[in-house]
Amino acid sequence: MSKKKISVALTGLNNTDNxxxxxxxxxxxxxxxxxxxxxxxxxxxxxxxxxxMHNVVDKTYQVPxxxxxxxxxxxxxxxIHEKDPIDVLIPNFDAELYAFMKAEETLKKANISTFLPTLxxxxxxxxxxxxxxxxxxxxxxxxxxxxxRSDEIDNLKxxxxxxxxxxxxxxxxxxxxNADQVKMHYNKISAKWGLPVIIQEFxxxxxxxxxxxxxxxGNTVGAVPMRKQYITEQGKAWAGITLDDKxxxxxxxxxxxxxxxRGGMELEIVKSFENDLYVIEINPRIPAWVYxxxxxxxxxxxxxxxxxxxxxxxxxxKYEIGKMFIRYSYDIITDVREFEKLSTLGEL
Amino acid sequence: MxxxxxxxxxxxxxxAGMPSKFGxxxxxxxxxxxxxxxxxxxxxxxxxPVYVISEKTIRETYKRAHHAFTTRYPKVQFAWSYKTNxxxxxxxxxxxxxxxxxxxxxxEYDKALGNGVKGSQIIFNGPDKTExxxxxxxxxxxxxxxxxxxxxxxxxxxxxxxxxxxxVAIRINMDTGVYPIWDRFGFNYENxxxxxxxxxxxxxxxMELIGxxxxxxxxMMSANSYKIAAGKMADLAHGIDKxxxxxxxxxxxxxxxxxxxxxxxxxxxxxxxxxxxxxYAEAISSGLLNSELDPRKLPTLILETGRALxxxxxxxxxxxxxxxxxSSGHRATIVDVGINLLxxxxxxxxxxxxxxxxxxxxxxxxxYGPLCMNIDVLRESIAFPLLKKGDHFVIKRIGAxxxxxWMQFITLRPNVVMIDLKGKPHIIREQEVMDNITQxxxxxxxxx
Amino acid sequence: xxxxxNIAVSETGFVxxxxxxxxxxxxKVGQEIMAMLKDEKTPQEIRTRMCExxxxxxxxFEKYYYDFTGMLRQFQLxxxxx
Numbered sequence: 012m013s014k015k016k017i018s019v020a021l022t023g024l025n026n027t028d029n030x031x032x033x034x035x036x037x038x039x040x041x042x043x044x045x046x047x048x049x050x051x052x053x054x055x056x057x058x059x060x061x062x063x064m065h066n067v068v069d070k071t072y073q074v075p076x077x078x079x080x081x082x083x084x085x086x087x088x089x090x091i092h093e094k095d096p097i098d099v100l101i102p103n104f105d106a107e108l109y110a111f112m113k114a115e116e117t118l119k120k121a122n123i124s125t126f127l128p129t130l131x132x133x134x135x136x137x138x139x140x141x142x143x144x145x146x147x148x149x150x151x152x153x154x155x156x157x158x159x160r161s162d163e164i165d166n167l168k169x170x171x172x173x174x175x176x177x178x179x180x181x182x183x184x185x186x187x188x189n190a191d192q193v194k195m196h197y198n199k200i201s202a203k204w205g206l207p208v209i210i211q212e213f214x215x216x217x218x219x220x221x222x223x224x225x226x227x228x229g230n231t232v233g234a235v236p237m238r239k240q241y242i243t244e245q246g247k248a249w250a251g252i253t254l255d256d257k258x259x260x261x262x263x264x265x266x267x268x269x270x271x272x273r274g275g276m277e278l279e280i281v282k283s284f285e286n287d288l289y290v291i292e293i294n295p296r297i298p299a300w301v302y303x304x305x306x307x308x309x310x311x312x313x314x315x316x317x318x319x320x321x322x323x324x325x326x327x328x329k330y331e332i333g334k335m336f337i338r339y340s341y342d343i344i345t346d347v348r349e350f351e352k353l354s355t356l357g358e359l
Numbered sequence: 360m361x362x363x364x365x366x367x368x369x370x371x372x373x374x375a376g377m378p379s380k381f382g383x384x385x386x387x388x389x390x391x392x393x394x395x396x397x398x399x400x401x402x403x404x405x406x407x408p409v410y411v412i413s414e415k416t417i418r419e420t421y422k423r424a425h426h427a428f429t430t431r432y433p434k435v436q437f438a439w440s441y442k443t444n445x446x447x448x449x450x451x452x453x454x455x456x457x458x459x460x461x462x463x464x465x466x467e468y469d470k471a472l473g474n475g476v477k478g479s480q481i482i483f484n485g486p487d488k489t490e491x492x493x494x495x496x497x498x499x500x501x502x503x504x505x506x507x508x509x510x511x512x513x514x515x516x517x518x519x520x521x522x523x524x525x526x527v528a529i530r531i532n533m534d535t536g537v538y539p540i541w542d543r544f545g546f547n548y549e550n551x552x553x554x555x556x557x558x559x560x561x562x563x564x565x566m567e568l569i570g571x572x573x574x575x576x577x578x579m580m581s582a583n584s585y586k587i588a589a590g591k592m593a594d595l596a597h598g599i600d601k602x603x604x605x606x607x608x609x610x611x612x613x614x615x616x617x618x619x620x621x622x623x624x625x626x627x628x629x630x631x632x633x634x635x636x637x638x639y640a641e642a643i644s645s646g647l648l649n650s651e652l653d654p655r656k657l658p659t660l661i662l663e664t665g666r667a668l669x670x671x672x673x674x675x676x677x678x679x680x681x682x683x684x685x686s687s688g689h690r691a692t693i694v695d696v697g698i699n700l701l702x703x704x705x706x707x708x709x710x711x712x713x714x715x716x717x718x719x720x721x722x723x724x725x726x727y728g729p730l731c732m733n734i735d736v737l738r739e740s741i742a743f744p745l746l747k748k749g750d751h752f753v754i755k756r757i758g759a760x761x762x763x764x765w766m767q768f769i770t771l772r773p774n775v776v777m778i779d780l781k782g783k784p785h786i787i788r789e790q791e792v793m794d795n796i797t798q799x800x801x802x803x804x805x806x807x
Numbered sequence: 808x809x810x811x812x813n814i815a816v817s818e819t820g821f822v823x824x825x826x827x828x829x830x831x832x833x834x835k836v837g838q839e840i841m842a843m844l845k846d847e848k849t850p851q852e853i854r855t856r857m858c859e860x861x862x863x864x865x866x867x868f869e870k871y872y873y874d875f876t877g878m879l880r881q882f883q884l885x886x887x888x889x
Binding site for chain 1: 817819820821823830832
């Protein structure tokens with residue numbers, strides 16, 4: 012069978028020690044037996060390593076940050092599309108998802124396919140909405156309570172046992188062992204992310220992650236659970252291993268079928284010492300460790316492209332257990348002329 | 360040979376980096392005209408700086424908002440929020456479109472009367488209404504929105520000596536999932552104060568309770584909060600109907616709709632995140648229609664939105680005074696528009712556009728106003744084109760609050776111009792002259 | 808005043824300083840001034856040439872010229888021989 016030619020544009024080429032998923036996603040696509048892909052990299056910054064990996068990315072264009080406005084970003088992508096047509100677009104950053112979800116129709120009209128969660132799904136899985144989420148979909152989540160005044164802190168002991176987690180609306184999470192520490196984190200977080208600050212039960216146990224793909228109709232197209240074996244100072248997995256745990260897969264199915272999740276996702280789950288599974292966070296995109304899933308037999312990046320193109324296919328149900336990934340860093344040699352080209356012309 | 364257009368020479372260090380806040384900058388598109396008037400002509404005729412208001416934009420925005428609500432709810436009335444912009448010409452455009460007046464002081468009340476608004480179409484809000492104000496409002500059948508119990512008892516006392524039964528509403532604050540809760544205004548819903556206020560009005564029978572009012576916050580980015588507020592107000596109205604057998608005539612959900620300006624510290628620009636009129640209308644009407652309220656006698660929905668109706672219609676035009684380098688090498692541009700004229704720059708990242716086409720080069724710039732005061736900063740950091748001394752620029756989306764919160768500080772205030780529907784500019788407020796200020800002053804004899 | 812010998816200015820307005828490893832972008836007017844500085848033109852010669860070519864008076868040009876060369880000095884792109 013001859014492979015189908017296709018061009019795929021994606022972001023997240025920052026394959027650093029806090030990596031974006033771009034390069035691992037591309038590796039999955041490159042290994043596809045069905046697609047012969049031309050890879051168009053979309054870079055926000057001029058030193059994202061993927062830009063200079065010419066065997067990984069065929070052509071890179073610089074794009075403006077979504078913080079410049081959805082229109083500005085989308086117009087740039089349409090301008091690229093005009094001279095270098097894009098069949099499928101895979102955004103890989105949380106911060107840009109909002110813009111691409113809003114522009115889904117515009118992109119579709121220009122014949123650029125995406126496969127993204129809906130705005131409603133995206134909003135529903137926000138950290139501050141976790142208790143509501145747990146109730147609605149009948150999954151265990153840590154008990155949590157938003158607070159808006161520092162004088163509420165002294166009463167927390169009525170609802171919580173120490174230690175507990177103090178979390179910002181969008182980012183930041185700290186473990187606190189007493190009210191004084193909560194006050195300190197409260198002040199820091201509220202100054203940075205505003206109110207409310209979320210107080211969350213600390214679940215003792217093992218953290219596990221699942222990468223999964225939902226078809227938007229409630230079906231799981233693929234799912235691979237993993238435990239991090241080595242974690243960097245930034246909290247990123249540097250090594251991990253696939254797990255055999257039916258309960259993790261059942262929980263994933265339950266969430267995907269309940270939400271009718273559309274697109275890639277990463278579940279952060281804590282398995283408590285009582286052996287209960289608590290959902291801690293739901294990330295609305297493929298994680299950077301997705302290549303482990305590819306290596307274990309589920310080419311989820313390829314499956315995402317099929318979903319975007321509306322192709323029918325059988326979902327993945329198996330993966331190899333005990334497959335490991337170990338990340339490594341690698342120095343690419345390039346020349347200032349390449350850097351110049353990208354910086355002045357906006358493409359390479 | 361014709362000479363080429365000069366752009367000042369410029370060199371910028373390339374920030375080599377990983378994804379961070381600054382990515383590839385878009386080109387700076389100029390705003391050369393406002394409703395067919397060139398910026399250069401406007402400044403030539405009316406001076407620099409100058410405020411420019413587009414009548415066309417006001418009317419179009421109003422119609423959009425009106426359409427969004429009236430297609431979703433049967434009875435809708437807008438009331439123009441005077442404090443947002445009380446220049447008479449602006450108010451009259453809204454009144455012509457059908458808006459009532461919403462005022463928060465005796466001064467604004469008189470201004471509305473002066474604009475020919477009927478007393479019964481003036482909503483009187485706010486915590487500070489003097490006895491004199493209240494008396495006048497009672498006489499004119501205006502809608503008095505009670506803010507606290509002290510005010511309620513003042514009105515009760517006044518009604519004893521008045522032949523008229525005051526028409527009142529109570530202002531209610533509540534938890535809509537948005538923090539901080541604006542509990543300084545009105546009576547709280549959750550702790551029962553609101554019901555307490557209702558009961559006291561009903562048993563006294565000296566006032567006519569015709570409305571319920573809430574104003575849940577300002578610059579509300581979540582339309583859903585209005586749905587919660589509308590639902591709670593509808594529940595209260597239904598409760599009053601059940602207990603006393605009277606139907607509340609209107610529910611006033613106040614204002615607070617966001618404009619498309621970007622708040623400081625926001626990641627996404629306001630133009631992407633601000634809910635549309637349709638979003639707000641959908642939330643509010645579904646909150647009301649899905650309640651227990653009898654669909655045969657639905658209350659009128661009153662809206663007092665100000666900012667979202669006028670912000671887009673206002674522009675501030677100005678000129679570059681000077682360029683300089685700070686000690687760090689950072690570029691600074693000094694312009695003739697300061698925080699005295701642009702109060703909202705304290706919380707917005709205002710968009711500043713060149714008034715003529717420029718090259719692609721942008722430089723990270725701090726924009727300072729002309730005041731000899733350290734706080735006079737319009738933008739801490741903006742990717743700005745290379746404007747020269749005397750070049751014009753346009754600040755967009757400044758119609759709300761700037762022409763009421765402006766300061767006569769250090770210098771006089773400039774002309775305000777309105778461009779009518781045919782594209783003709785009219786001065787609607789003359790630039791101030793020395794006499795406007797000094798005639799209010801009195802010099803004690805020994806200093807004269 | 809002289810631009811350091813090893814500094815390369817490309818046609819796209821990209822400046823690379825091999826001594827520091829920094830790179831810069833400049834606009835067209837900046838590029839032309841740098842080229843003339845490399846040719847060891849005096850400030851007067853540069854001013855005359857630019858005012859002939861561009862719609863700018865001598866006093867204004869001088870102001871921008873010194874601002875620009877101030878930046879070059881700040882970025883250490885200039886040979887400080889005097």
